[in-house]
Amino acid sequence: MYELSNVSKTYKQRNKLVNALQNVDLQIADGQMVAIQGPTGGGKSTLLQLLGALDRPSSGTITMGDVDISSLPDSKLVEIRSHKIGFVFQTFNLIPTLNALENVEIALQGEKISSSERIERAEAALASVGLSDRTRHLPGELSGGQQQRVAIARALVKNPEILLADEPTGNLDEQTRDDIMDLLEGLWREKGLTLVVVTHDSAIAKRAQRRLVIKAGKIKEAS
Amino acid sequence: MFLTYLRRELFGRRKQTAIIAAGMALAIGLVIIVNAFSQGVQSAQSKVLESVYGVGTDMTVTLTPVAPTAASGPQSFGFDRNSGTSASGTQKVSQSRLTGGMGGGQFMPSSDLTTVEQATGVKGAAGTLALQNITFSGQIPQAFQVPLPGTGTGGAGGGPFGQVPQPGTKLNRGGTNGNGGSSFNVDRFSVLGVDLAKTAVGPLSAITVSNGVGLTSADTGTYKAVLDSNYATSAKLSTGGSINIGGQDFSIVGLLTPSTSDSSSASDAYISLDVAQKLSGNTDKLSTVYVQANSNKDIANVKASLATVLTADTVKTQSDLASTVSGSLASASSLVSGLGYWLSIAVLIAAFLIAILFTISGVSRRTREFGTLKAIGWKNRRITAQVLGESFVQSMLGGLIGIGIGLVGIFAINRDNLTLQGSASAGSLFGGFGRRAAAGGANANGFPPVGDPANLPQGAFGGGGGSRQVATVQTITMHLPVALNVILLAVVLSIVGGLLAGAFGGWRASRLSPAAALRSVN
Numbered sequence: 001m002y003e004l005s006n007v008s009k010t011y012k013q014r015n016k017l018v019n020a021l022q023n024v025d026l027q028i029a030d031g032q033m034v035a036i037q038g039p040t041g042g043g044k045s046t047l048l049q050l051l052g053a054l055d056r057p058s059s060g061t062i063t064m065g066d067v068d069i070s071s072l073p074d075s076k077l078v079e080i081r082s083h084k085i086g087f088v089f090q091t092f093n094l095i096p097t098l099n100a101l102e103n104v105e106i107a108l109q110g111e112k113i114s115s116s117e118r119i120e121r122a123e124a125a126l127a128s129v130g131l132s133d134r135t136r137h138l139p140g141e142l143s144g145g146q147q148q149r150v151a152i153a154r155a156l157v158k159n160p161e162i163l164l165a166d167e168p169t170g171n172l173d174e175q176t177r178d179d180i181m182d183l184l185e186g187l188w189r190e191k192g193l194t195l196v197v198v199t200h201d202s203a204i205a206k207r208a209q210r211r212l213v214i215k216a217g218k219i220k221e222a223s
Numbered sequence: 224m225f226l227t228y229l230r231r232e233l234f235g236r237r238k239q240t241a242i243i244a245a246g247m248a249l250a251i252g253l254v255i256i257v258n259a260f261s262q263g264v265q266s267a268q269s270k271v272l273e274s275v276y277g278v279g280t281d282m283t284v285t286l287t288p289v290a291p292t293a294a295s296g297p298q299s300f301g302f303d304r305n306s307g308t309s310a311s312g313t314q315k316v317s318q319s320r321l322t323g324g325m326g327g328g329q330f331m332p333s334s335d336l337t338t339v340e341q342a343t344g345v346k347g348a349a350g351t352l353a354l355q356n357i358t359f360s361g362q363i364p365q366a367f368q369v370p371l372p373g374t375g376t377g378g379a380g381g382g383p384f385g386q387v388p389q390p391g392t393k394l395n396r397g398g399t400n401g402n403g404g405s406s407f408n409v410d411r412f413s414v415l416g417v418d419l420a421k422t423a424v425g426p427l428s429a430i431t432v433s434n435g436v437g438l439t440s441a442d443t444g445t446y447k448a449v450l451d452s453n454y455a456t457s458a459k460l461s462t463g464g465s466i467n468i469g470g471q472d473f474s475i476v477g478l479l480t481p482s483t484s485d486s487s488s489a490s491d492a493y494i495s496l497d498v499a500q501k502l503s504g505n506t507d508k509l510s511t512v513y514v515q516a517n518s519n520k521d522i523a524n525v526k527a528s529l530a531t532v533l534t535a536d537t538v539k540t541q542s543d544l545a546s547t548v549s550g551s552l553a554s555a556s557s558l559v560s561g562l563g564y565w566l567s568i569a570v571l572i573a574a575f576l577i578a579i580l581f582t583i584s585g586v587s588r589r590t591r592e593f594g595t596l597k598a599i600g601w602k603n604r605r606i607t608a609q610v611l612g613e614s615f616v617q618s619m620l621g622g623l624i625g626i627g628i629g630l631v632g633i634f635a636i637n638r639d640n641l642t643l644q645g646s647a648s649a650g651s652l653f654g655g656f657g658r659r660a661a662a663g664g665a666n667a668n669g670f671p672p673v674g675d676p677a678n679l680p681q682g683a684f685g686g687g688g689g690s691r692q693v694a695t696v697q698t699i700t701m702h703l704p705v706a707l708n709v710i711l712l713a714v715v716l717s718i719v720g721g722l723l724a725g726a727f728g729g730w731r732a733s734r735l736s737p738a739a740a741l742r743s744v745n
Contacts, residue, residue: 011739045741045742046738046742049737049738049741049742052598054597054598054737054738055736075602078597078600078602078603081597081598081599082599083600086599087598087599089595089741093591093592093595093741095231095592095595096235097231097232097235098227098228098231102227102228102231105224106224106228106599107599109224109225110605115224118224155599
């Protein structure tokens with residue numbers, strides 16, 4: 001699925017250059033569940049953004065299937081994000097003014113489908129994460145775990161090939177963390193997704209097929 | 224979904240929506256009120272002008288004033304020893320003159336009217352002759368002759384007032400025993416000679432007969448007059464009576480009031496044009512030609528062509544004439560065109576800036592939201608459309624409220640029956656009454672001074688300089704119209720404000736890098 005070759009990423013933050021990734025070489029196979037660990041600021045999220053076609057590397061190439069996404073124009077990257085990749089964020093990133101159903105629906109905006117089909121698919125996605133009875137609730141009316149379930153439903157409603165989760169349980173208690181990871185793992189198995197999870201939590205990382213550690217922009221397989 | 228998202232965002236961010244809408248509402252409301260006020264003032268000015276120039280007059284043609292020549296001598300009243308009646312050394316006299324001024328007035332030839340009528344784009348034209356009737360009446364010391372120092376025998380007594388006697392002539396003196404006192408009145412009123420065959424254009428078109436009958440083409444050449452009702456009241460004249468104009472008695476056949484306003488009309492008295500020309504000695508002369516164009520779009524062309532042909536004349540359109548309106552109406556006009564105009568612009572710019580800044584600020588606060596939308600596949604143009612749509616609705620909401628504020632403001636001003644006063648003049652074409660009358664002023668004992676005429680004091684009645692052809696004060700009740708074009712302007716401004724703010728906000732949102740947007744909050 002992914003092949004990263006000598007990828008480096010440098011960006012400016014508060015007038016200082018940050019070398020987030022340095023000469024990273026990495027391959028991720030289709031349908032693999034990969035956990036990426038590492039200290040804060042080590043480059044985990046940056047790697048995830050490069051995998052998610054949200055950014056381009058400063059140098060090196062990233063191939064997704066047979067497409068070099070490191071040199072694609074923005075319009076093509078949008079297409080890839082829209083159809084192939086789903087994102088789950090630590091802070092859920094739901095639109096606060098939209099209810100659960102609408103937050104899922106919004107991911108289908110731009111799809112050439114009818115309004116009724118859009119609603120149908122959004123409801124099915126919410127049902128798949130166990131939130132059929134919370135479709136009309138605003139994010140503020142849902143617990144953290146429920147909000148993350150809505151975010152997962154939003155990521156999956158487009159039937160992506162890849163699911164990228166950035167600290168998906170970082171804001172959740174232990175029980176909810178396990179529930180969410182059970183859900184993600186179940187969906188991964190059920191849908192045959194390529195799942196990449198960035199986490200601090202070793203308990204979560206241990207559930208992955210493969211564990212990578214990023215430290216100071218360098219990546220290596222965990223022992 | 225677009226509308227659902229838009230509605231939820233506007234409702235969810237009520238404070239921002241309220242501030243942007245309030246700013247826009249204030250600006251739009253002000254624009255509507257200022258525009259309506261401006262139109263109200265223009266309408267009031269038109270009413271004032273119509274009372275002077277008539278309904279439908281698009282432009283006027285008058286002779287361009289020139290400096291008086293030596294030939295145009297001073298206006299004078301002449302009395303000799305046989306004038307009036309004499310008793311106890313006092314001579315009672317009365318004399319009435321119909322004149323264009325002390326210099327005799329400056330008028331254009333009647334042929335100018337023909338030129339105007341033949342011009343392309345002219346629908347109709349009418350000429351008038353504006354005059355002043357001046358009546359000198361009272362008593363003066365009975366005349367007798369006294370030789371000037373160092374001169375010979377006396378000549379005929381009695382020289383005209385206003386003329387400087389030459390050395391060697393004999394001056395009239397007061398009563399021989401000091402009995403001859405002086406007491407006289409100078410009365411004047413405006414007289415307008417009107418072409419009674421062409422009353423559709425010109426001052427009579429804006430006038431209605433309030434008592435008696437009006438003048439018709441059948442009255443051409445007759446000594447009939449109609450009076451302004453206000454003047455008739457002040458002069459204690461009425462229909463059926465008579466009035467002396469230029470030494471000729473005219474029968475008063477009717478009283479007039481302006482049909483477009485509630486004050487005075489263009490002149491105190493109206494008579495037939497040919498009679499006015501004859502009595503004033505201005506045969507084939509006109510003071511003003513009133514012109515009606517075929518249509519509004521012809522006015523500029525007609526003005527230009529007339530100005531080319533009538534080089535000695537001045538052609539003025541209604542907009543030129545508006546500058547002749549004075550009084551509180553002019554102050555209001557000045558206020559609207561000055562303060563009101565710029566205040567509207569300033570508030571409008573402020574409202575646009577508020578909308579733009581708040582929209583950009585809103586985009587900044589929603590960085591994570593837009594970063595997330597980009598991450599899940601939203602295109603830039605969809606995000607821009609979302610921001611644009613929200614700004615558009617906020618501005619339109621403000622615009623609608625602003626229209627409401629404007630209408631309420633207009634209603635409030637109309638309900639209060641705000642009145643303004645204005646007067647209009649058609650411009651001076653006269654030498655005026657400022658020309659001095661030379662020897663003739665009596666001293667405290669009733670004797671005129673004796674000596675070299677060059678050292679004599681100036682005459683007793685030399686005042687009233689710069690007489691105007693027509694000056695009439697109108698009290699106009701302001702009525703602010705609710706014009707559809709102003710409402711449309713408000714809607715357009717709202718749209719422009721919304722699009723401007725949305726364009727800036729959308730541009731800002733579209734420039735957000737999704738990675739940077741997510742990184743800034745994660």
